[in-house]
Amino acid sequence: MTAPILSILRLSAVSELGNAEPILRNVSLDLAPSETLGLVGGSGAGKSTVAKALLGVLPRTITITQGEILFEGRDLRTLPRRETRAIFGDAITLVPQDPMTALNPSRRIEAQLTDGLRLRRGMNAREAHKRALELLAEVHIRDSERVLRAYPHQLSGGMRQRVLIAAAFALEPKIIVADEPTTALDVTVQKQILRLMRQMQEAHGTAVIFVTHDLGVVAQICDRVTLLFAGAVIESGATTDILSAPRHAYTRALIAAGPRYDRPDAGLKPVPEALVAELRLEVEGVGR
Amino acid sequence: MTDASASSFLAASGPSLASRRLRALLAEPKVIIGGGLILALIVIALFAPWIAPKNPLDQDLMLASLPPAGLAGAEPSYYFGTDDLGRDVLSRLIYGARIALIVAFVAASLAALAGTTLGLLAGWYRGWVDGLISRLVDIWMAFPPVLLSILLVAVLGAGVGSVIAAIAIIDWTRFCRVVRAETMAQAEADYVTAARAIGFPPFHILMREILPNVVPALLALVSLEMGIAVIVEAILSFVGLSVSSDTPTWGGMIAEGRQFIHQTWWVFAAPLAALFATVLAFNQLGDGLRRALDPVLRR
Amino acid sequence: MIALAILRRLLVALVTLAGVAIVVFVLLRVVPGDPIAMMISPGASQADIAALRAHYGLDGSLFSQFAVWVRYALRGDFGTSISLHRDVLALLGERLPATLELATAALEFAVIVGGAAAIAGAMARRTWAEPVIDAVNGLLLAIPDFVWALALVLVFGVVWPLLPLTGRVDPSVSAGMTTPFYFVESLLRLRFDVFFDLLKHLALPTLALGLPLAAVIARVLKGALNEAMAQDYVLLARLKGMSELRLVLQEALRNAIGPTLALTGVQFTFLIGGTVIIERIFAYPGIGNMAIEAVINRDLPLIQGLVLVFAVIFILVNIAVDFLVALFNPKLRHA
Numbered sequence: 001m002t003a004p005i006l007s008i009l010r011l012s013a014v015s016e017l018g019n020a021e022p023i024l025r026n027v028s029l030d031l032a033p034s035e036t037l038g039l040v041g042g043s044g045a046g047k048s049t050v051a052k053a054l055l056g057v058l059p060r061t062i063t064i065t066q067g068e069i070l071f072e073g074r075d076l077r078t079l080p081r082r083e084t085r086a087i088f089g090d091a092i093t094l095v096p097q098d099p100m101t102a103l104n105p106s107r108r109i110e111a112q113l114t115d116g117l118r119l120r121r122g123m124n125a126r127e128a129h130k131r132a133l134e135l136l137a138e139v140h141i142r143d144s145e146r147v148l149r150a151y152p153h154q155l156s157g158g159m160r161q162r163v164l165i166a167a168a169f170a171l172e173p174k175i176i177v178a179d180e181p182t183t184a185l186d187v188t189v190q191k192q193i194l195r196l197m198r199q200m201q202e203a204h205g206t207a208v209i210f211v212t213h214d215l216g217v218v219a220q221i222c223d224r225v226t227l228l229f230a231g232a233v234i235e236s237g238a239t240t241d242i243l244s245a246p247r248h249a250y251t252r253a254l255i256a257a258g259p260r261y262d263r264p265d266a267g268l269k270p271v272p273e274a275l276v277a278e279l280r281l282e283v284e285g286v287g288r
Numbered sequence: 289m290t291d292a293s294a295s296s297f298l299a300a301s302g303p304s305l306a307s308r309r310l311r312a313l314l315a316e317p318k319v320i321i322g323g324g325l326i327l328a329l330i331v332i333a334l335f336a337p338w339i340a341p342k343n344p345l346d347q348d349l350m351l352a353s354l355p356p357a358g359l360a361g362a363e364p365s366y367y368f369g370t371d372d373l374g375r376d377v378l379s380r381l382i383y384g385a386r387i388a389l390i391v392a393f394v395a396a397s398l399a400a401l402a403g404t405t406l407g408l409l410a411g412w413y414r415g416w417v418d419g420l421i422s423r424l425v426d427i428w429m430a431f432p433p434v435l436l437s438i439l440l441v442a443v444l445g446a447g448v449g450s451v452i453a454a455i456a457i458i459d460w461t462r463f464c465r466v467v468r469a470e471t472m473a474q475a476e477a478d479y480v481t482a483a484r485a486i487g488f489p490p491f492h493i494l495m496r497e498i499l500p501n502v503v504p505a506l507l508a509l510v511s512l513e514m515g516i517a518v519i520v521e522a523i524l525s526f527v528g529l530s531v532s533s534d535t536p537t538w539g540g541m542i543a544e545g546r547q548f549i550h551q552t553w554w555v556f557a558a559p560l561a562a563l564f565a566t567v568l569a570f571n572q573l574g575d576g577l578r579r580a581l582d583p584v585l586r587r
Numbered sequence: 588m589i590a591l592a593i594l595r596r597l598l599v600a601l602v603t604l605a606g607v608a609i610v611v612f613v614l615l616r617v618v619p620g621d622p623i624a625m626m627i628s629p630g631a632s633q634a635d636i637a638a639l640r641a642h643y644g645l646d647g648s649l650f651s652q653f654a655v656w657v658r659y660a661l662r663g664d665f666g667t668s669i670s671l672h673r674d675v676l677a678l679l680g681e682r683l684p685a686t687l688e689l690a691t692a693a694l695e696f697a698v699i700v701g702g703a704a705a706i707a708g709a710m711a712r713r714t715w716a717e718p719v720i721d722a723v724n725g726l727l728l729a730i731p732d733f734v735w736a737l738a739l740v741l742v743f744g745v746v747w748p749l750l751p752l753t754g755r756v757d758p759s760v761s762a763g764m765t766t767p768f769y770f771v772e773s774l775l776r777l778r779f780d781v782f783f784d785l786l787k788h789l790a791l792p793t794l795a796l797g798l799p800l801a802a803v804i805a806r807v808l809k810g811a812l813n814e815a816m817a818q819d820y821v822l823l824a825r826l827k828g829m830s831e832l833r834l835v836l837q838e839a840l841r842n843a844i845g846p847t848l849a850l851t852g853v854q855f856t857f858l859i860g861g862t863v864i865i866e867r868i869f870a871y872p873g874i875g876n877m878a879i880e881a882v883i884n885r886d887l888p889l890i891q892g893l894v895l896v897f898a899v900i901f902i903l904v905n906i907a908v909d910f911l912v913a914l915f916n917p918k919l920r921h922a
């Protein structure tokens with residue numbers, strides 16, 4: 001594999017609340033340029049925490065106790081604010097989870113879409129406007145003039161998410177962090193959005209970290225996947241490998257637990273409790 | 289029908305709600321500070337004849353315009369100095385507290401009573417009752433309060449009673465709005481629906497179910513209103529429309545002191561400071577009550 | 588439809604206004620002390636007294652008096668002032684601009700100072716400065732305009748006699764002003780000597796009226812700003828690399844103004860009501876000062892006119908606030 005564009009090394013974090021519970025235990029992962037990496041886990045597994053740590057927006061209740069986050073060789077944790085401010089929003093951007101709350105209800109779409117273009121690329125209003133129209137076309141939004149003039153509440157959830165995706169790709173970033181961007185959408189819209197993201201990613205050659213709890217999503221668009229449980233990495237590798245020949249029992253159970261839309265009467269097989277408990281003990285041993 | 293209330297069935301076991309609230313109250317510093325100051329003021333006002341060093345009405349032109357104790361030319365027994373008629377400022381200040389507190393407590397209580405009653409009615413019956421009362425509130429609030437109070441006192445004639453009546457007549461709207469909103473919100477609650485299903489008459493429900501839940505917000509508002517009442521009384525006596533001119537009032541002292549402010553600033557400053565401290569105390573108390581009794585803010 | 592909403596509001600306003608007029612009318616007729624009796628000279632005949640009574644519209648039953656008054660009022664005739672012997676409407680027209688200037692100045696002061704304090708407070712979020720700002724704000728909130736005015740009189744009258752304590756303008760300076768709107772006129776005619784004299788006289792009353800409102804605005808706006816800053820879109824904007832100040836001003840502020848206006852709009856009507864006593868304390872020649880005199884003199888027609896003017900201002904302010912709240916909420920605009 002070529003030199004990774006992003007390396008997270010032995011990242012550990014604890015919660016400030018209550019009993020100082022470990023949130024992340026020695027998490028390591030690599031992201032190659034132009035690849036889509038799935039960051040998978042159930043709720044509380046720590047995948048959102050990893051993403052937030054990467055972006056530097058961890059809540060005050062969580063502290064990082066060790067580890068490095070290397071972007072193009074530089075540790076984001078130790079860089080001065082001025083330099084990280086230059087990176088985020090430009091070389092590293094975010095597609096947020098909830099399109100309902102991620103757009104400012106009092107600003108028009110055009111303003112929010114062209115922020116980065118005008119701030120970072122020094123475009124004037126006309127240039128930014130033209131580029132914004134191009135971006136909207138890329139995410140398959142027709143009637144782009146009207147959308148630019150609109151306010152967020154005038155657009156559907158799917159449209160808003162497309163706008164957010166367009167905004168994330170606007171500055172040709174090297175890495176995009178997608179934090180469960182389809183969770184808040186209708187199932188029918190989800191597939192479209194996922195396909196769109198894959199298209200954009202291939203067209204622009206961007207590396208994407210896709211945070212999700214859904215293995216189905218991973219199967220659809222991720223090249224490689226890293227599986228988290230209770231803050232520790234359980235398994236990691238190429239998607240096809242992991243899904244066809246999972247090494248860990250938990251992974252197997254997760255795959256088996258996915259609903260089979262082709263066999264609706266097959267029923268659901270949740271991950272067995274005993275397995276989860278056993279895994280917990282194993283993981284906590286690792287953390288110590 | 290037994291003397292029951294649906295909410296008491298649903299109330300948690302353990303220390304009663306009242307004692308829990310009392311404890312929350314005493315833990316809030318603003319309540320202690322504000323309440324303590326007010327208590328001290330009440331004591332001072334009650335025992336004025338024994339606490340005040342001189343008779344507040346005694347004039348002695350030989351001792352007129354003396355500065356407060358400690359400054360050059362002062363008479364040691366006149367701690368805050370004297371006014372242009374030789375009256376002891378401190379004693380007048382102490383007696384002035386009486387008027388201030390009487391007005392505060394009575395006026396605020398009356399305003400609360402009237403406002404709460406109308407608020408309960410408006411919030412419970414809604415429909416045309418609410419329409420009528422809300423329209424009344426709108427009309428009332430279209431008047432500048434100070435102007436209306438001056439007008440009312442002019443109509444009713446000078447005196448403590450008029451001042452109290454004027455304040456109550458003007459400020460009931462404040463309570464009405466809050467109680468109306470609370471009542472409307474509470475009327476949707478499950479335990480009220482339960483009470484109605486059991487068949488309790490509206491008056492019973494209002495008194496036993498809704499009113500007790502409105503009381504915490506009311507208490508804070510009453511404290512605030514007392515502070516406002518003290519100010520309105522001061523304004524009225526400043527303009528010369530309150531009690532007769534021999535009874536000392538803080539507002540009256542301020543007005544008198546204003547005339548000779550350059551020569552005898554203490555006559556102006558002392559009652560102003562007293563006024564300020566009293567209003568602050570009522571505000572802190574009200575603020576503390578609101579925090580201590582608000583179920584949302586409580587940890 | 589916006590037009591329909593406005594129409595509805597105006598109708599409600601009219602009803603309220605009518606209610607105010609009726610209340611004042613009834614109230615004043617209950618006044619002990621016959622203003623006519625105070626005006627007549629001894630030895631006046633019954634006919635003279637009756638004529639005087641009729642002239643001031645004080646004869647006939649309560650009902651007929653009100654009907655007469657309404658008929659004249661709709662024509663713009665509010666009668667003659669008993670104490671000042673001049674047309675009520677003219678008197679109001681003379682004094683109202685001064686009060687409007689004062690109220691506007693106080694409002695501007697409150698918005699600027701309160702707004703700046705709120706923004707500073709929001710930027711100091713979760714630092715040591717925040718509880719300090721909150722505590723000071725809490726203290727200032729408790730001080731009403733009356734106390735501010737008196738404290739200012741004490742400070743600037745005794746301690747630092749820098750500013751004039753009474754009046755609106757030095758008459759020797761303002762000679763030559765043609766309209767009662769001194770402020771605007773002096774600027775337009777570039778009479779800066781008048782302008783600065785006006786400012787000097789406006790300073791203390793403006794502070795007294797504006798500081799309580801500033802404290803309220805600071806408290807409410809800061810709360811609204813903090814709430815906006817906690818939203819997801821601010822996080823996204825922060826990741827785009829915006830500075831904290833830019834975040835507050837560009838992203839949070841426009842979402843915070845609506846809720847702030849809704850809560851502070853009514854405070855502005857308190858400010859207007861406060862002009863009554865503040866103008867008295869600073870001997871400022873506006874309608875507030877005139878109102879107190881009118882009440883003391885039992886000048887019924889004048890009181891009537893004054894109360895109506897205040898009521899109209901209150902109602903207009905309320906409508907304006909509602910309109911502004913809708914303006915700042917795009918969802919309401921398109922609804």
